[in-house]
Amino acid sequence: MPSSFILSRRDLDFLLHEWLDVESLTGRPRFAEHSRQTFDAVMDLAEQIATDHFAPHNRKADENEPHVVDGEVVLIPEVAEALKVFTDAGFMACSFDEEYGGMQLPHTVGQAVFAWFMAANVGTSAYPFLTMGNARLLLAHGSQEQVDTYARPQLEGRWFGTMALSEPQAGSSLADITTRAVPQDDGSYRLTGTKMWISGGDHQLTENIVHLVLARIPGGPPGTKGISLFVVPKFLVEPDGSPGERNDVVLAGLNHKMGYRGTTNTLLNFGEGRHTPGGRAGAVGYLVGKPHRGLTYMFSMMNEARIGVGVGATALGYTGYLHALEYARTRTQGRPVAAKGMTSTGASSPMVPIIEHPDVRRMLLAAKSYAEGGMALSLYCARLVDEEQTAEAPEERARAHLLLDVLTPIAKAWPSQWGPVADDLAIQVHGGYGYTRDHPVEQFYRDNRLNPIHEGTQGIQSLDLLGRKVVMQGGAGLRLLGETITTTTARAAGTEWAGFAADLGAAVARMGAVTSTLWGTGDPDLALANSHVYLEAAGHVVVAWLWLEQALACGGSSSVFHEGKRAAARYFWRWELPRTRGQFDLLESLDRTVLDTPAQVL
Numbered sequence: 078m079p080s081s082f083i084l085s086r087r088d089l090d091f092l093l094h095e096w097l098d099v100e101s102l103t104g105r106p107r108f109a110e111h112s113r114q115t116f117d118a119v120m121d122l123a124e125q126i127a128t129d130h131f132a133p134h135n136r137k138a139d140e141n142e143p144h145v146v147d148g149e150v151v152l153i154p155e156v157a158e159a160l161k162v163f164t165d166a167g168f169m170a171c172s173f174d175e176e177y178g179g180m181q182l183p184h185t186v187g188q189a190v191f192a193w194f195m196a197a198n199v200g201t202s203a204y205p206f207l208t209m210g211n212a213r214l215l216l217a218h219g220s221q222e223q224v225d226t227y228a229r230p231q232l233e234g235r236w237f238g239t240m241a242l243s244e245p246q247a248g249s250s251l252a253d254i255t256t257r258a259v260p261q262d263d264g265s266y267r268l269t270g271t272k273m274w275i276s277g278g279d280h281q282l283t284e285n286i287v288h289l290v291l292a293r294i295p296g297g298p299p300g301t302k303g304i305s306l307f308v309v310p311k312f313l314v315e316p317d318g319s320p321g322e323r324n325d326v327v328l329a330g331l332n333h334k335m336g337y338r339g340t341t342n343t344l345l346n347f348g349e350g351r352h353t354p355g356g357r358a359g360a361v362g363y364l365v366g367k368p369h370r371g372l373t374y375m376f377s378m379m380n381e382a383r384i385g386v387g388v389g390a391t392a393l394g395y396t397g398y399l400h401a402l403e404y405a406r407t408r409t410q411g412r413p414v415a416a417k418g419m420t421s422t423g424a425s426s427p428m429v430p431i432i433e434h435p436d437v438r439r440m441l442l443a444a445k446s447y448a449e450g451g452m453a454l455s456l457y458c459a460r461l462v463d464e465e466q467t468a469e470a471p472e473e474r475a476r477a478h479l480l481l482d483v484l485t486p487i488a489k490a491w492p493s494q495w496g497p498v499a500d501d502l503a504i505q506v507h508g509g510y511g512y513t514r515d516h517p518v519e520q521f522y523r524d525n526r527l528n529p530i531h532e533g534t535q536g537i538q539s540l541d542l543l544g545r546k547v548v549m550q551g552g553a554g555l556r557l558l559g560e561t562i563t564t565t566t567a568r569a570a571g572t573e574w575a576g577f578a579a580d581l582g583a584a585v586a587r588m589g590a591v592t593s594t595l596w597g598t599g600d601p602d603l604a605l606a607n608s609h610v611y612l613e614a615a616g617h618v619v620v621a622w623l624w625l626e627q628a629l630a631c632g633g634s635s636s637v638f639h640e641g642k643r644a645a646a647r648y649f650w651r652w653e654l655p656r657t658r659g660q661f662d663l664l665e666s667l668d669r670t671v672l673d674t675p676a677q678v679l
């Protein structure tokens with residue numbers, strides 16, 4: 078029985094310690110100050126703050142979305158209160174360097190920590206999520222002055238940040254952004270343009286907001302190679318570091334969303350002239366790194382950002398599953414088939430908790446396999462980030478980097494597809510009650526529905542996987558993935574999981590063959606036309622592998638928890654992995670149905 082309906086601490090401990098052995102990271106200089114005790118303490122604190130300060134206002138924030146009063150965005154006060162507790166506890170900088178006030182935790186632990194906040198209240202968690210991403214980008218590519226002026230106040234939680242990429246006419250295709258940045262004599266730039274969908278784009282939570290904005294410097298190359306990155310603060314910063322003159326970036330409107338309602342989401346105008354810093358219109362911005370390298374900088378942080386979205390999608394699916402599990406144990410309805418058979422109506426025997434019905438257990442097993450499988454995928458990829466950054470041998474770092482590159486579209490897309498399915502099943506387990514606002518599962522579903530859309534849609538992830546990742550370096554990433562999975566299947570020989578390993582091995586071989594068939598056509602349009610099916614099949618193969626890994630990590634342990642893991646592993650093997658056969662058949666047939674359907678007949 079879980080002690081929390083937010084996440085399962087028992088499962089996180091299993092994944093972090095019994096499986097991924099994060100404690101071994103403390104042997105590396107970067108994590109030498111840490112131990113199992115410090116990891117446990119920080120997880121305890123995350124659970125406590127998520128439970129006491131984030132979860133209680135999740136529904137209230139959903140029902141009272143941000144609104145504008147006298148030109149200012151107003152949020153319910155609980156959001157600021159929760160974020161103050163979060164920041165005071167040091168979570169904003171938990172995996173950052175000590176030099177920046179961070180705890181220098183491994184990313185693996187940092188992601189597990191942040192999963193608590195996302196599962197408890199994803200709308201409030203989005204502010205630190207964006208702020209951490211913003212600061213990380215500045216630390217990687219900004220000047221020391223930019224780090225001190227803009228990243229430090231964010232890591233201290235005094236200012237929050239945004240990522241301002243999208244425009245009304247340019248979402249998936251950032252090559253088509255039109256925001257302009259004109260160089261000035263003093264080395265700064267003046268920006269004009271409109272950014273759409275900017276999360277955390279305006280609010281009164283902090284005294285300043287640091288926008289990271291993609292824009293074009295006139296005269297630069299067209300397309301993606303002519304996009305630069307700028308820091309644009311809401312208030313220009315005085316020499317002493319305090320916020321000064323109001324910059325010319327203004328709120329043009331709020332978007333009213335299906336979910337994630339606690340996160341203010343904005344249309345922002347840059348340089349419309351409402352404010353006149355230095356006496357004239359134009360948003361003052363400062364170039365980050367070199368001109369025209371903006372998208373490269375953004376993409377360099379993409380792996381971690383996309384894992385983060387995967388963690389959020391998993392966390393929301395996970396909390397949906399735990400709520401459904403509790404409901405199914407307590408809601409009584411109907412009688413077992415056998416009991417009905419003994420009397421004409423079965424009505425004389427007592428009703429049973431719905432978890433006694435096999436079809437309800439089917440839904441719970443499916444949701445469990447998506448939630449725990451997604452968490453395994455997210456934390457495995459976070460562990461690769463730690464390997465990529467701290468492994469002693471350069472070849473180990475390179476190996477982790479390559480594997481992470483090929484897994485990233487899956488780490489983003491698989492939880493974003495199946496996390497919402499877990500929430501959908503959680504609604505179904507609740508029956509009619511799940512369709513009301515008296516239970517939280519409908520909100521989890523609405524919140525989670527964003528994840529297949531932002532940070533690269535599922536369609537864009539599928540093109541990344543099939544169009545780039547599995548063919549890059551002559552297919553080296555795909556080969557490495559296959560070899561890594563084979564190491565696991567070899568360990569299963571002679572165990573009760575040998576059959577699972579054989580089926581998984583066949584699926585991996587099929588994936589390699591299908592990839593060759595698709596690209597063997599010499600026709601990229603045909604190869605990529607069914608890329609979404611490829612992404613789905615590849616995702617299921619990868620998560621099946623991680624379920625086999627988890628099953629093996631259970632060893633001979635016979636606790637209820639470990640039996641639950643085995644049951645979910647068996648479910649994924651028998652019910653989910655076989656889905657890929659039909660998907661690979663379709664791909665292998667080079668089906669042209671979608672490709673050849675003209676737009677005008679739809």
Ligand SMILES: Cc1cc2nc3c(=O)[nH]c(=O)nc-3n(C[C@H](O)[C@H](O)[C@H](O)COP(=O)(O)OP(=O)(O)OC[C@H]3O[C@@H](n4cnc5c(N)ncnc54)[C@H](O)[C@@H]3O)c2cc1C
Pocket residue numbers: 239240241242243245246247248249250273274275276277334337342527530531532533534535536537540
């Ligand atoms: C709630 C929310 C928060 C957001 N937060 C931010 C933020 O903080 N900062 C930010 O910069 N952006 C943010 N976004 C924007 C988000 O990243 C975009 O919505 C997303 O990239 C998709 O762009 P779009 O909405 O313009 O859709 P489009 O790009 O128009 O896509 C519409 C459909 O067409 C498909 N499609 C488009 N191009 C192709 C192609 N080449 N091949 C195949 N299919 C294609 C897509 O997959 C999708 O299904 C947010 C969006 C939302 C909804």
